[in-house]
Amino acid sequence: MTAHPATETPVSIRDLGITFSTDGGDVDAVRGVDLDVRRGEVLAIVGESGSGKTVTARSILGLLPETATLRGTVLLDGENVVGIRPDELRDLRGPKAAMIFQEPSSALNPVFTVGWQLIEGLRAHERIGKKEAQARAVEMLRRVGIPDPAKRVNDYPHQFSGGQKQRIVIAMALALKPAVILADEPTTALDVTVQAEILDLLRTLRDETGTAIVLITHNMGVVADLADRVAVMYNGEIVETAPVQELFAAPQHDYTKRLLAAVPRVEIVDRGLKAVGEGEPTVAASDLVIEYPGRLGRPTFRAVDRVSFSIAPGEVLGLVGESGSGKTTIGRAIAGLTPVADGSLRVLGTEMRGVREREFRKRRSEMGFVFQDPATSFNPLLTIADCVAEPLVVHGRASSPADARDRVDELLAAVQLPGDYGDRFPHELSGGQRQRASLARALALDPKLLIADEPTSALDVSVQARVLELFRELQERFGFATLFITHDLAVVDMLAHRVVVLHKGVIAEEGPTGQVLGDPQDDYTKRLIASLPVPDPSEQAVRREAWRAS
Amino acid sequence: MARIRLVDRLPVLHQFRQSVGLQRGMLVAGLVLTGFFLIMAIFAPWIAPYRYNQLAVDGQNFGSQQPPSAEHWLGTTVGGYDVLSRTIWGAQTALMVIIVAVVLSIFVGILLGLVSGYFGGWADRTLVVVADAIYAFPTLLLAIVASIAISGGQSGLWAGVLSAAVSITVVFIPQYFRVVRAETVRVKSEAFVESAKVTGASTWRIMFRHVLRNATRTLPLIFTLNASEAILTLAALGFLGFGIEPTSAAEWGFDLNKSISDVTSGIWWTSVPPGTAIVLVVLGITLIGESLNDLADPRLRARRRAGKTAIPADVVAAQQPASREFMGEVE
Numbered sequence: 001m002t003a004h005p006a007t008e009t010p011v012s013i014r015d016l017g018i019t020f021s022t023d024g025g026d027v028d029a030v031r032g033v034d035l036d037v038r039r040g041e042v043l044a045i046v047g048e049s050g051s052g053k054t055v056t057a058r059s060i061l062g063l064l065p066e067t068a069t070l071r072g073t074v075l076l077d078g079e080n081v082v083g084i085r086p087d088e089l090r091d092l093r094g095p096k097a098a099m100i101f102q103e104p105s106s107a108l109n110p111v112f113t114v115g116w117q118l119i120e121g122l123r124a125h126e127r128i129g130k131k132e133a134q135a136r137a138v139e140m141l142r143r144v145g146i147p148d149p150a151k152r153v154n155d156y157p158h159q160f161s162g163g164q165k166q167r168i169v170i171a172m173a174l175a176l177k178p179a180v181i182l183a184d185e186p187t188t189a190l191d192v193t194v195q196a197e198i199l200d201l202l203r204t205l206r207d208e209t210g211t212a213i214v215l216i217t218h219n220m221g222v223v224a225d226l227a228d229r230v231a232v233m234y235n236g237e238i239v240e241t242a243p244v245q246e247l248f249a250a251p252q253h254d255y256t257k258r259l260l261a262a263v264p265r266v267e268i269v270d271r272g273l274k275a276v277g278e279g280e281p282t283v284a285a286s287d288l289v290i291e292y293p294g295r296l297g298r299p300t301f302r303a304v305d306r307v308s309f310s311i312a313p314g315e316v317l318g319l320v321g322e323s324g325s326g327k328t329t330i331g332r333a334i335a336g337l338t339p340v341a342d343g344s345l346r347v348l349g350t351e352m353r354g355v356r357e358r359e360f361r362k363r364r365s366e367m368g369f370v371f372q373d374p375a376t377s378f379n380p381l382l383t384i385a386d387c388v389a390e391p392l393v394v395h396g397r398a399s400s401p402a403d404a405r406d407r408v409d410e411l412l413a414a415v416q417l418p419g420d421y422g423d424r425f426p427h428e429l430s431g432g433q434r435q436r437a438s439l440a441r442a443l444a445l446d447p448k449l450l451i452a453d454e455p456t457s458a459l460d461v462s463v464q465a466r467v468l469e470l471f472r473e474l475q476e477r478f479g480f481a482t483l484f485i486t487h488d489l490a491v492v493d494m495l496a497h498r499v500v501v502l503h504k505g506v507i508a509e510e511g512p513t514g515q516v517l518g519d520p521q522d523d524y525t526k527r528l529i530a531s532l533p534v535p536d537p538s539e540q541a542v543r544r545e546a547w548r549a550s
Numbered sequence: 551m552a553r554i555r556l557v558d559r560l561p562v563l564h565q566f567r568q569s570v571g572l573q574r575g576m577l578v579a580g581l582v583l584t585g586f587f588l589i590m591a592i593f594a595p596w597i598a599p600y601r602y603n604q605l606a607v608d609g610q611n612f613g614s615q616q617p618p619s620a621e622h623w624l625g626t627t628v629g630g631y632d633v634l635s636r637t638i639w640g641a642q643t644a645l646m647v648i649i650v651a652v653v654l655s656i657f658v659g660i661l662l663g664l665v666s667g668y669f670g671g672w673a674d675r676t677l678v679v680v681a682d683a684i685y686a687f688p689t690l691l692l693a694i695v696a697s698i699a700i701s702g703g704q705s706g707l708w709a710g711v712l713s714a715a716v717s718i719t720v721v722f723i724p725q726y727f728r729v730v731r732a733e734t735v736r737v738k739s740e741a742f743v744e745s746a747k748v749t750g751a752s753t754w755r756i757m758f759r760h761v762l763r764n765a766t767r768t769l770p771l772i773f774t775l776n777a778s779e780a781i782l783t784l785a786a787l788g789f790l791g792f793g794i795e796p797t798s799a800a801e802w803g804f805d806l807n808k809s810i811s812d813v814t815s816g817i818w819w820t821s822v823p824p825g826t827a828i829v830l831v832v833l834g835i836t837l838i839g840e841s842l843n844d845l846a847d848p849r850l851r852a853r854r855r856a857g858k859t860a861i862p863a864d865v866v867a868a869q870q871p872a873s874r875e876f877m878g879e880v881e
Contacts (some may be wrong), residue, residue: 335748365749377741381763387742391749441745 010096010179010212011037011060015072016082018055018064029055029068031236037180040210042202044223044244046259047233048432048460053216057182058232059216061097062089077179094125096148098173102185104165108157114141114168115153121175140171143203162323163194167201174205180212187222191322192487196531196547199226218461220263221533224248224540232256232504244537262465264490266517281310282350282449282481283334287343290329303329305505306343313448316475316482318496318513320489320528325502327485331453334483335369336360348449365395366443368480372454374434378426384437385422388412391444411440415470432463436470450475450482456491468494489532493517501525526550556625565845577841590638591645599623600632602800603638615812618819625819627810629796637799637823642807643711644781644831651722651780652717652820658719659726664765666727666736678731681724690790693717693783697792710801712796716776721783722776729772733765740764774839778832785828802828 017064018030030052037043045053058064059074062081070082077096081089101107108265109117118137122128128136134153141149144167146160157165166186173181183202187195203226206213207526223230223244230247232240232255240253251257266446290304302460304326311317321327332338334347336355348363371377378387388411389404398404415436428433435455442450455471472495475482484495492499492513499516503522509522520526530547534540569577573660604611618624624633666674684692696717737743738761746756787793790801791808796804802824809820 091813337744337747361750364748366747367747371741371782373741373747377745379742379746379760379764390751394746394749394751394755441749 009038010077010249011035011214011325012075013060013072014075016056016059016074017071018059019069020065020069020523021069029067030059032177033072033233033236033238035231035238035241036210036377037214038229039179039212040206041228042206042215044215044217044227044228044230045233046217046220046223046230047220048259048462051231051233052236056182057184057214057216060180060182061093061099063099071449072444072527077165077277089398094121094176094178095422096178096184098176098178100166100169100173100181100183100186101191104162104169105157105189107169108165113154115155116161116284116307118172118175121172125176136175140175141168143174143205144168144171146171152192161194162190163197166190166194170201174209174211177209178211178328182214182216184216185218188217188219192489192532193322193527195222196533199533200548202226205208208537216544219533220260220461220535221540223480225533225544226536232259248535248537259462260535264461264465264468264488265535266490266493266529266532277505281346282313282315282348283309283311283483285309285330285344286347287535288333288340288345289342290326290331290333290338295490302341303430303505307502307505307507309500309507309510310342311481311483313447313481314479315498316496318499319483319490320486320487320492320499321502321504322487322528324504326505327487327502328453330502331451331483331485334449335367335451336364350492365445366448367390368437368445368447368450370438370442370450370452374431374438375426375458377438378434380426382425383422384412384417384424384426384429385409388422388437388441390446391441395445397445407444408440410520411439411444414443414474415440430463431459432467435459435463435467439467441473443478443480446478447480450480451485452482453485455484457486457488464491471495489517489529490530501528557823558657565842568845569841573841573844576837577845580773580834580837580839580841581645583830584838586833587831588645591641593637595640598635598748600635602631602636602868603797604632605630605636613818615820622789624823627805627820628812630795631825633819634807636796636800637802637827640802640805640824640827641831642748643707643794643799644784644803646711647714647718647784648751648777648780650711651718652776654719654768655722655776656717656726656773659723660762660766660769662723663727663730664734664757664762667731668738668761669767670735674731681727684721684724689721689783692720693787694790694792696720697787707794707798710799714787714793715780717787718780718783722780725772725776726769728776729768730765733768734761737761737764771843774842776837781828781832781835784788817869 010431012112013033013035016030016035017028020027020029025089029172030139033052033056035043035056047053055064055068059070060076060081062084064070064467072082074081076092079092081092090114104272108114115134115137118140119130119133122133122136138149138153141153146152146164152160155170156534160168170186176486185529186202187198190198199222202213205211210335213226215222217223227244229241229243231238231246232253240247240256243253248260251260286308288304288308289302289306289509291300291302294300307326309317319327319330319457332351333345335341336347336352336357340353343353348366350360350363352360378384382390385405386401386407388408389398389401392398392404392407393401398407401408412419412422417433417436421429421437423434425431426437429437438455452471456467468491475495486492496513498511499513500510501516501522503524509516509520509525516525517529520529527550530543530550534543566574566577566581600607612622612626612630612632614626614630615628616622618625622632624635625638626632627636662677666677693714694717697713700713700716743756743760746760749761784793784801785803785806788801788805789807791807793804794801805824806821809817810825812820
């Protein structure tokens, strides 16, 4: 399968600079980047959002918006793609370089069959007949592990699962045997168990075809699993390039050290609840059923099926599960945002089944909620201080946001934000700062219960570490009970006293954190933990073998 | 950096600073034309040489269909009015109609849209159907019916302005209603609205404090487009004879109507000035609306190319506090 007139470095970038013109003046997104991608290697570019990793990779394919200006050279198989004519660039895309996108559902056109989309790429570059193209498409699907490809080739994207869709996107990228494939966060949108399969597929394909892969990711576990060499980007520059073993074992640059230190690891510490809160549990669910009404002529969808659990006062319960497991739905039901269909759910002494908003409103002062995306959970037209004061004003603890300002400053100090940040608007804060402000708002009324729905999944690793640390401090100080919803086992390991693992709306396993993560009994929990890539290349290699064997 | 400066938050001025090239040209042309129109409307009593219903000076009649002269720069109409004066005074009538029509429709439309979009349900569906039904109705016919119902066709200044404004309002409410409703539906599913719900804020507080202000972004745009439509409707009503009596106010559509017979006899000065006025005002307001629309959308907004020389990162940092902060955070 060595179709290329093999250049040893399919991609060679020299002194690349990319400048964007924005409303706020010119922004240098990338400065003086030198990078080589060797044949058959997986080069990971890591860095946090805004570090320029995606822009650098996209420049190889010329996939930058009009507002970008490029300097330097990007040699793709010996040809400079900086300043190249669009039609020449089109000839390079596909045979020389291809791309795998983050979100497989939006990378595929929903109105065409996957076969049609595969064939379109083939026929754009090669003169081949319909039959032959169809046969090639089926062959490609077989190689990426789609079962029954001859039949499935005529299916539409929505008929495939998320992981299968990503396999199809990979098949499209591989169709013309490119010298290099750019994979932009290829597994970020996927569940952990599916991620393990996709990473395995990428590795196998690389071994078989000798294609180089440029992997863009923020997940150090994925890097440890797949990469041969790692380039670390920070603030538009490459600060360090090293083989993966070396990088993890002995990082040279300060930033790399900090980045690696911030990555959460599953350490499995048994965090016993010191003083189990007396009296009634803060939240008690028994045989809880939550359903979403189906569209006309379709049955209702049961998102949560007969789930029972409880949260004692002062306890942190981690609710873990993959997408579609119903974990967010449970959080919303506790907050009274989604009605309970059957069973019983008692929150702070109020039965939520058939509860009227009017009755529950008083209880709301005892409850805080931290949302997943800090960017959207603040009213963009109010200042941070006004947003944090909102619960105080609503519950009559203050007559106006100005009146509540002292308390607001106190809260902002508690989450380690300077008081003058209160005068800023939400968009003037970084993601981590916004999430801390969000925490301040949730704690404004001294709640007995905090619901945190994936509070760190939209944040960069280093920021996530600090938010979690802060969260743990505050929890120990104020002793509120917490429902911590997440898909990340490492995060649960850091915080939770007890864990509930949800799978397809049913509880798979439940118990103290150390026990569930350290010695899982349920098959699904075992698979979930085995799929989690650890940020250590040697250990991950061992785990990978174990995962393959299972 | 703590607060956005006031200059950047004023609607039109902010866009002006953002604009570049052709888009800036369009915006400036629109602003100049509209500014000229506003000045004419507000200062008509001082700018115009005569009053709109004046037929004589010092007991001396102007005379009918007089060609342009030193006394009458644009001549006189068949009814013996000064054309220039009536054209200038016409701006005042047009402005009044715009203001009344837009004020009436904007409040009703926003309120209905907000309530309908936020609560949903059967009331929402009924309102949407009614709005669609009004859309399907010919605008002008509706305006004529409303005008007759209010004033019996011919009327004085306020009755005329009101009838024109109300008839326009009926047509405009669905537009504001739809836009605000669509935005409300979008905004109410955002996390910050849910966050307010979880806090226990009352429904009215959520609607007016959190949803309303976030749902009105596109209103300046519709406002400009509707303003030009209001002028056209007023002119059409006047032209069809449902407008305002020449003795109570100057009105461009009415003057155009009276000048039809003049055109065939080679008298150009009675029809061209009011016609040009209509075209220019509508053009000016539309240009503003169009360029606001383009500038509001980052994908349509033109930008200067990035310079060849890189500028220091401080400039970036000054614009975006987050970009320079150490690992995205500040101690």
